[in-house]
Amino acid sequence: MKRWIITYLILTLGFFNAPAQSFPNLKFNQITVKDGLSTNAVNCTYEDQNGIIWIATSKGLNRYDGTGIKEFKHVANDSTTICNDAILSIVGDKEQQLWLGTAKGLSRFNPLTGKAVNFFNDPAHKNSLAHNFNCVPFMDSKGNLWIATNAGVQLFDYKQRKFITYAIPAPRKGGKGYLTFNSITEDRQHRLWALGNGGLYLIDEKNKQLIAYSEGSALTLYQANDNVVYLGQASGGLKRFDRQSARFVPVNIPLLNKPNTRVNDLIEWTDNQQNKWLCIGVSGGLILKNLKNDQVRQYVTDELNPASLNAFNVYHLAKDRQNRLWLSTDNGISIIDPNYQNFENIPIYQQVKLNNPKQFGIPNNILETEDRFYITCYYAKGIYVFDKNWQLLSHIARIPEKVKSFLSQSVNSIYQDEQKNLWFSTDSGLVKKAGNRYKIFFPPADLSNKDNLAVSKLYKRKDGNFWIRARQNGIYLFNPNTGKFIKHYPPDGKNIDGSVFSCLIDRQGDFWIGATKGISLYNAAKDAFDKISILDHKGHPSEISWVTDIIQDKDNIIWAVSDVGLLKIDKAAKTGLLIDDKMGLPENYLKRILIDTLNNLWIPSQQGIIKYDRKNTFTYFNFNNGCQ
Numbered sequence: 001m002k003r004w005i006i007t008y009l010i011l012t013l014g015f016f017n018a019p020a021q022s023f024p025n026l027k028f029n030q031i032t033v034k035d036g037l038s039t040n041a042v043n044c045t046y047e048d049q050n051g052i053i054w055i056a057t058s059k060g061l062n063r064y065d066g067t068g069i070k071e072f073k074h075v076a077n078d079s080t081t082i083c084n085d086a087i088l089s090i091v092g093d094k095e096q097q098l099w100l101g102t103a104k105g106l107s108r109f110n111p112l113t114g115k116a117v118n119f120f121n122d123p124a125h126k127n128s129l130a131h132n133f134n135c136v137p138f139m140d141s142k143g144n145l146w147i148a149t150n151a152g153v154q155l156f157d158y159k160q161r162k163f164i165t166y167a168i169p170a171p172r173k174g175g176k177g178y179l180t181f182n183s184i185t186e187d188r189q190h191r192l193w194a195l196g197n198g199g200l201y202l203i204d205e206k207n208k209q210l211i212a213y214s215e216g217s218a219l220t221l222y223q224a225n226d227n228v229v230y231l232g233q234a235s236g237g238l239k240r241f242d243r244q245s246a247r248f249v250p251v252n253i254p255l256l257n258k259p260n261t262r263v264n265d266l267i268e269w270t271d272n273q274q275n276k277w278l279c280i281g282v283s284g285g286l287i288l289k290n291l292k293n294d295q296v297r298q299y300v301t302d303e304l305n306p307a308s309l310n311a312f313n314v315y316h317l318a319k320d321r322q323n324r325l326w327l328s329t330d331n332g333i334s335i336i337d338p339n340y341q342n343f344e345n346i347p348i349y350q351q352v353k354l355n356n357p358k359q360f361g362i363p364n365n366i367l368e369t370e371d372r373f374y375i376t377c378y379y380a381k382g383i384y385v386f387d388k389n390w391q392l393l394s395h396i397a398r399i400p401e402k403v404k405s406f407l408s409q410s411v412n413s414i415y416q417d418e419q420k421n422l423w424f425s426t427d428s429g430l431v432k433k434a435g436n437r438y439k440i441f442f443p444p445a446d447l448s449n450k451d452n453l454a455v456s457k458l459y460k461r462k463d464g465n466f467w468i469r470a471r472q473n474g475i476y477l478f479n480p481n482t483g484k485f486i487k488h489y490p491p492d493g494k495n496i497d498g499s500v501f502s503c504l505i506d507r508q509g510d511f512w513i514g515a516t517k518g519i520s521l522y523n524a525a526k527d528a529f530d531k532i533s534i535l536d537h538k539g540h541p542s543e544i545s546w547v548t549d550i551i552q553d554k555d556n557i558i559w560a561v562s563d564v565g566l567l568k569i570d571k572a573a574k575t576g577l578l579i580d581d582k583m584g585l586p587e588n589y590l591k592r593i594l595i596d597t598l599n600n601l602w603i604p605s606q607q608g609i610i611k612y613d614r615k616n617t618f619t620y621f622n623f624n625n626g627c628q
Contacts, residue, residue, distance in 0.1 A: 023288055023297040024271045024338075027307040032332035036069030038062055038085075042328040044316035046090035046098070048111065051321065054098060055333065056087035061100060061109065072114060082107045083118040089183075091139045099145060101135040106147065119163075121151075127162035130154050138184035140192060146203075148181035153194045153203065153210060167209040171198050187223045195221055200231065214248055222266035224278060224291060232263025238280060253296050255284055267317040269325055272338045279325065281314035286327060309334055348375070348384070351392040360384075367414040380409035380427075399424045399431050400438035407450065413457040417480070425455040430468065430478070443468075443476060444485050459505050467511055472499040475513060475529075495520055495529040502560070504550040510571070512558060514547025519560055519567065521574065532569060534576040542578045549592045553614065554599055561590035561603060566612070586610055586620045 032040050038059040046054045055062035060073040061082060075081040086103035093099065100107040100116075106129055107116040122128035129135065131151035138146045145156040147163065154163040171178045178198030185193050192203035194210055195218035201210035217234035224230065229241040231248050237256035239248035255261065265281040268291070280287040285300035286309055302308035311329030318326040325336040349360035361377025372393065373386045383396040398408040407428035415423040424431040427450075430441040445452035452473060459467040465486065468476040474496050475489040491498055498516030505511050511522040513529065520529040536542045546563040553559065558569035558576075565580030565588045580588050587605040594602045601612040611619040 023290075023295075024273075024275070024277075026286075026288075026299055026309075026336050028299075028309045028327070028334040028336060029307075030310055030332055030334050031064070031069075035332075036062075037332055038071050038073075040332040041330060042315070042333055043088050044090060044328050045318045045326045045333065046092060047318065047320045048092055048098070049096060052111070053320070053326070054090050054111075056090050056100070056328070058086045060085045061087055061090075061098075063111070072109070079118065080115040082109060082116045083120070088134060089136045091137045091145075093139060093145065094143050099137040099139070101137045101147070103133060105129065105132045106135045106137065127164070129163055130165055134180075136181070136183050138186075140186050141190055146184045146192070148184050148194060148196070150180045152179050153181055153184065153201075155208075164208065166203065168198075168201070169210065169212050171212075171215075182217075182219050185221050187221075187229065188227065193221050195219060197234075219263060220265050222268070222278075224268050225276065226291060228291075230266055230278065232266055232280070234262050235260070237261070238263050238266075251289070252294065253280075253287060253289070255287060255298055256282065258284070264313070264315050265317045267319060267325075269319060270323070279317055281317045281327065283313045285309055285312070286314050348386065348390060348392070352384070352395065365411075365413045367416060369416055369420075374414050376411045376413060378410075380406065382409050383411050383414070399426055399433075400440070403428075407453060412455070415458055415460070417460075423458060423480075425457050425468075427454045429453050430455045430458070432480075439483070441478070441483055441485075443470060443473065444488065445473060456501075457503065459503050459511070461505065461511075462509050467503060467505070469500050469503050469513070471501070474500055475503075489529065491515065495531055497531060501546065501548045502550050504552065504558075506552045506558065506571075507556070508571075512550050512560075514550050514560055514562075516546055518544045519547045519550070519569070519576070530574070532574055532576050534567060534578050536578045536580075537583055544578070548590075551593050551595050551601075553595055553601075557614075559593055559595075559601060561593045563589045566590060566593075566601075566603065584616070584618055586618055 031037060037055065038057045041058040043056045043058070048054065053064040055064060060071050063070040072082060074083060074085050082100055083105035084102035087100050088103065089101040091099050096111065098109040098111060100109055106119040109116045119129045121130060121132045131149040133150045136148040138148065140146065147154045147156065152168055153166045155166070156163055168179065178196065181194050181196035183195050185195070187193065192205070194201040194203055197217045199215040200213045200218045200221065202213050204211055216236050218231060219234055220232040222230050231239045233239065238251040238253055240251050242249045256263065262283045263280060264283065267279045268276060269279050270276050276291045278289040278291055280289060285298055287296055287298050289296045299309050301310055311331035311334060313330040314327050316328035320326065323338055327334040352360060354360055361379065361381030363375050364378045365376040367374040371388060375384045377384065382398055385393045385396065387393055399411055400408065405428050408426055410427035412425045417423065422433040424433065432439045443452060443455065447453060454471055456469045456471055461467060464480070466478040466480055468478050470476055474491045477486040479486055489496060496513065496515055497518045500513050500515050502514035503512065513520050518531050520531045523530050534542045534544050544562050544564060544567065547560050548562070550558065550560040556571060558571060560567040560569065565578050565585055567576045568579060569576035579585055587607060587610065589606050590603050592604045596602060599614060601614060603610040603612065609621040611621070
């Protein structure tokens with residue numbers, strides 16, 4: 001119950017004018033050992049031509065096809081398995097083979113057979129792999145395979161199956177650390193660069209040597225679409241190449257000024273609003289830099305937000321053919337899908353200074369006025385009042401404010417009339433607030449039974465009277481001018497079949513009610529309600545239960561949700577169709593429904609939110625996409 005109500009709040013907030021955000025509200029969908037990863041220590045990902053994601057972990061190679069994960073590991077005394085389980089990097093060649101750089105050698109892996117050909121350093125052969133430790137392969141635009149190792153940079157000769165080592169100039173300060181290389185990359189002019197502990201080097205293919213370009217441990221190099229070149233370092237932060245001075249100059253990002261902060265990877269990404277960002281994977285999280293200015297935003301772990309980045313180190317960034325970002329981290333994989341960045345979480349309960357969101361209650365109704373939001377919370381948590389920037393203004397514990405009744409703490413909904421009077425539906429009757437004065441109206445029932453005091457919501461008719469939903473007491477008709485209850489329509493087990501949990505006055509002025517055992521329409525000619533017949537996809541009558549929300553689309557079709565599925569009702573025929581999991585609905589147990597300006601249906605469920613285009617397509621969002 002809690003999930004769908006909070007989900008309903010998050011979804012509803014999306015239709016209000018939340019504060020404008022310069023940066024995207026990223027949601028991170030995580031893949032971990034719980035989903036089948038060999039370990040949460042992930043070094044990189046690679047997408048092959050078939051859309052399969054290959055994952056380099058410290059405990060083997062993982063294959064992910066969107067439905068499950070398969071492991072490939074080193075097996076002792078079997079030379080056809082990968083040479084080591086600690087995989088650092090993956091690239092693919094023209095023959096759709098995968099080259100795996102590991103902590104102990106290099107493997108060429110065949111995805112079809114699951115077999116590998118392994119390469120190791122042999123001191124007796126100068127054309128063997130230069131070093132077994134930390135081999136990082138790179139495939140250039142011409143299909144050449146390059147290897148960054150702890151003993152230099154090599155080019156692999158496919159025909160002769162040998163490695164060609166490129167000469168490295170000795171540094172001015174001496175030492176052997178300059179032989180250790182971290183990666184190789186290619187810029188937009190197809191120049192190749194080697195990045196190592198000794199600095200940045202240009203690869204001279206003609207003379208088979210490296211040309212020193214800048215000093216300092218270099219980890220990653222990226223040239224953006226605007227041709228600006230960025231360099232990420234192990235301790236020097238992020239730098240940008242300045243053409244006038246012909247050198248790299250620091251980019252001021254406060255997080256990167258902290259000691260031991262590494263810039264591990266860089267990539268450019270365009271969000272759904274066509275904004276371009278430089279994505280920076282660092283030891284400490286993810287940073288987005290606006291490519292048009294120096295504005296940056298950091299994305300880190302937030303224990304209160306399950307859709308936040310749940311990791312500390314971001315080692316590698318990759319972009320797939322669907323424009324999703326794959327972050328390889330020390331706590332599994334985090335995926336950013338631009339199509340799922342639709343929900344803005346507003347952590348309103350922290351402003352109340354509560355240690356636990358449960359103390360805030362479950363938000364179940366929102367009223368937006370000219371200058372504020374009113375939120376009612378279940379159960380018996382009163383009303384929270386916020387300004388248009390979602391800053392807390394006040395907490396009203398009960399309505400009226402000075403009464404002592406516990407039932408007055410349970411406020412179910414709020415309505416504002418044309419005179420700006422507020423009407424509160426509470427468990428202790430209907431309450432009107434005009435200015436600073438309150439007046440209570442009790443239903444004409446046996447008030448010794450406290451359940452008879454409850455009023456859930458009111459609905460204004462064209463004649464100015466109110467329909468009042470009163471749960472197990474059905475429906476009342478109320479005149480707000482006289483303050484009198486005009487008529488009572490109690491549940492009769494037939495036309496109003498059970499307690500009433502939802503209502504709708506449609507654009508034609510017709511009044512619909514959803515009850516525990518069906519949905520009914522008010523018949524003005526009879527001054528009574530008619531129950532609607534619901535059929536399944538085979539045309540058989542269906543028993544409907546717990547109809548908890550009703551809406552109307554632009555084509556005047558009535559939609560309702562129940563605990564057995566989605567109802568589509570033809571007003572003219574006064575019959576309905578049950579849409580359930582047999583027709584593609586992700587979940588049958590539904591509680592709320594909204595419709596957007598494009599006429600899509602949005603349906604909170606127990607596990608997430610369903611988007612339905614009213615034709616054939618259901619799209620499912622869950623907590624990984626920002627729903628809490």
